Amino acid sequence: MIEVRFHGRGGQGAVTSAELMALAAIEEGKYAQAFPSFGPERRGAPLQAFLRISDEPIRLREKIYEPDIVLVLDPSLLATGGVKIGLKPHGTLVANSAKPIEAVRGECGFEGRTALVDASLIAEEELGVPITNTTMLGALLKASGLIALDSIKGPLDHRFGKIAEKNWKALNRAYNETIIEE
Amino acid sequence: MARRVGLEVSLACAEAVKLCNADVIAAYPITPQTHIVEHLSELVADGHLDAEFVPVESEHSAMSACVGSAAAGARTFTSSSAQGLALMHEMLFIASGLRLPIVMAVANRSLSAPISIWNDHSDIMAERDIGWVQTFAETGQEVLDLMLHAFKVAEDPRVCLPVAVNLDGFILTHVIEPMEMPDQAEADAYLPPFVPSQSLDPAAPVSMGMVGMPEVYTEAKKAALVALEDSYPVIKEHWEGFAEQFGRSYKPIETYRTEDADTLFVTMGSLGETCMTAVDEMRQDGKSVGQVRIRLWRPFPDEDFMAAIAGAKNLIFIDRALSPGVAAGPVATEMRALLYTKGKNMFTANFVCGLGGRDVTRTDFAGMLAKVEAAAAAGNEITCEMVGVKE
Numbered sequence: 001m002i003e004v005r006f007h008g009r010g011g012q013g014a015v016t017s018a019e020l021m022a023l024a025a026i027e028e029g030k031y032a033q034a035f036p037s038f039g040p041e042r043r044g045a046p047l048q049a050f051l052r053i054s055d056e057p058i059r060l061r062e063k064i065y066e067p068d069i070v071l072v073l074d075p076s077l078l079a080t081g082g083v084k085i086g087l088k089p090h091g092t093l094v095a096n097s098a099k100p101i102e103a104v105r106g107e108c109g110f111e112g113r114t115a116l117v118d119a120s121l122i123a124e125e126e127l128g129v130p131i132t133n134t135t136m137l138g139a140l141l142k143a144s145g146l147i148a149l150d151s152i153k154g155p156l157d158h159r160f161g162k163i164a165e166k167n168w169k170a171l172n173r174a175y176n177e178t179i180i181e182e
Numbered sequence: 183m184a185r186r187v188g189l190e191v192s193l194a195c196a197e198a199v200k201l202c203n204a205d206v207i208a209a210y211p212i213t214p215q216t217h218i219v220e221h222l223s224e225l226v227a228d229g230h231l232d233a234e235f236v237p238v239e240s241e242h243s244a245m246s247a248c249v250g251s252a253a254a255g256a257r258t259f260t261s262s263s264a265q266g267l268a269l270m271h272e273m274l275f276i277a278s279g280l281r282l283p284i285v286m287a288v289a290n291r292s293l294s295a296p297i298s299i300w301n302d303h304s305d306i307m308a309e310r311d312i313g314w315v316q317t318f319a320e321t322g323q324e325v326l327d328l329m330l331h332a333f334k335v336a337e338d339p340r341v342c343l344p345v346a347v348n349l350d351g352f353i354l355t356h357v358i359e360p361m362e363m364p365d366q367a368e369a370d371a372y373l374p375p376f377v378p379s380q381s382l383d384p385a386a387p388v389s390m391g392m393v394g395m396p397e398v399y400t401e402a403k404k405a406a407l408v409a410l411e412d413s414y415p416v417i418k419e420h421w422e423g424f425a426e427q428f429g430r431s432y433k434p435i436e437t438y439r440t441e442d443a444d445t446l447f448v449t450m451g452s453l454g455e456t457c458m459t460a461v462d463e464m465r466q467d468g469k470s471v472g473q474v475r476i477r478l479w480r481p482f483p484d485e486d487f488m489a490a491i492a493g494a495k496n497l498i499f500i501d502r503a504l505s506p507g508v509a510a511g512p513v514a515t516e517m518r519a520l521l522y523t524k525g526k527n528m529f530t531a532n533f534v535c536g537l538g539g540r541d542v543t544r545t546d547f548a549g550m551l552a553k554v555e556a557a558a559a560a561g562n563e564i565t566c567e568m569v570g571v572k573e
Contacts, residue, residue: 026188038352059455
């Protein structure tokens, strides 16, 4: 079982990205759970969303305390201290940042495997808005191989309808541009 | 053919109501039940469900509208939570007293104050004595399945009682997970159209909701009591029928690794799965531990429970609600009374946990077991302890 914690701000779609991953994994025949940090939503406030994907049925309803992967949608959250909490030393950080790896490591304090992409730039150019949730899924898939890239297409189409294509393009661009530092 | 789908559990609950072809839905939105009624409202507005959606101004009105529509012979659904359920309180007794087969999904949540929108069982535990059939779901699949079962039981002419299906707020309602979604033909084969035993019909008038003078009130209450007790074999029968048709089986009391276990956890609702995994881990550490899950809360299945715990030495009752001024939580209080009346003398512990959305983890269960082992060895009962209180 792989556990993922998403860090974003209210309105950035962290919950949606966890949901899309779970739906895609379920389509693949896997087991998955996606859930928000329970509570009222406040735009702009830091929030978390959670994802479990497994080949076996998942019999756990507790929150995720020691994620295998942490995904950060908003660069401003990297330096706030919460990102590396519980992240397994051999886990992976997947981050949206325009900065070089050393700077990101300096900000968040995580020295392990890190996948980086400038998702804000890609989202601005491909979607015209700084909403990075679908873009960052490209980085997550590149860094983790949790599910096949094409598996996310169905849930993306279903969720976004007419603007799915733009999101798919942004996701693919992020997939290609993500740099992984072991 | 059933399909394997990924769905938020609230939406699955609403889809189940659609599969059941509800005629009337009267509800008022309240977190964390909101997605259930939002989705139903959508299904009705978009023409996917041919039902009357009554957007009432309060939960008291929701249950009042449900009473009226069920009395008129309509298949009736509502859903609520916490303060909303509490606001329904007086109408809940009327629904069961009039023997109306209303089905309600309760997205379990704590009661204010302090204001809390998060999960525990204090809402439904305050409604234990409403005379409804009450079941608890542990997973999204179970929510879906128990909804179909709820209408089947409620409308059975041998029962004619309202049914509440409990699903933990957020911990179930807001989670996306995989489940098998039956198709309409399969649902129809299990749940035929509602044929009321009697209904409000100007062409064939009947009176409902009459005054019960002291000469008849006791008898009416006795009849309602017997009706609830007698629903037990029908509840089981319809779970057996469900298993035959859908291949998923449900029991009033579920057990996990109870054979040869010295100590059993007794849980309800969504704690079930985490506790199960905790039991697996404790077994790996050589602990003699198992688990009993209460699926049917009302009518309480005494004999099933006694059979499930027959081989155990120690019981750990998990409560997700308080019963202030009494020595233990509601589940422990009732179960200890049951053990006493059955002449069973054994070590019991009661832990109250998961109040107002506090997470309950495998580590918590391991901690409870450690305390129980120490207390049992010393011969001290753990009357009631609140887990993880910051003092």
